[in-house]
Amino acid sequence: MQKEQIKQLVDRITGTQIKEPNQRVKAIVDRMLLDLFNVIDDFDVQPEEFWSALSYMTELGQRNEYSLLSAGLGIDHYFDVRLDEKEAQVGIEPGSTPRTIEGPLYVAGAPVCHGEARLDDDTDKGEILFMDGQVTDTQGQPVAGALVEVWHANSLGNYSYFDKSQSAF
Structure with missing residues (x-):
């Protein structure tokens, strides 16, 4: 297809909202759809390849x-x-620790522990990992009130809360 035809198709598809959309979200989704259609066109993606990718996403x-x-x-x-x-x-x-966003396994409202914490529910076979450290500023001075968020997978690579076979936290 010609790029203009793809753009017209996206405009027609994304112009069918029942209620007035958030214009920024609509612009982002429109662009993602346009880019996806162009990738399909540029790489001549076959239906079975697309459905395989969709199955993976499912x-x-x-x-x-x-x-x-x-x-x-x-x-x-x-x-x-x-x-x-x-x-x-x-x-x-920048600080001495590289930035990381909350990450894919952050769970708001997770339990807060003070001092020591055990990250497993003692049902998994595996080695116990002990961690120890300090939160300091760029001059090496301890940071008062700092919080450290940690999570860890079990021996199968699964994380509690997301893996329903484990306790929630």
Whole structure:
């Protein structure tokens, strides 16, 4: 197809909302759809290839693992790089620890522990990992009130909360 025909198709498809959309979200979705159609056209993606990819996405959704795709493709890191660049442009110096977004396995409302915490429910066969450390500023001074968020997979590579065979946290 010609690029203009693809654009017209996207405009026709995305112009069928029942209610008034958020214009920014609509513009993002329109662009994603346009780019997807162009990829299909540019690479002559065959229907069975597309359905195979869609099946993979369906499996991720059924396992509640879409967010792992984002990390695996480097999208999370790309957001970090963009934020670092924006801060550098306004003169904010990076800390000694590289930025990471909340990550694909962050769960709001997870239990808070003070001092020591055990990350498993003692049902998994595996080695116990002990971690120890300090949160310091760029001069090596302890940071008062700092919080450290941690999570860990079981021996099968599955994370609690997302893996319903494990206890929630």
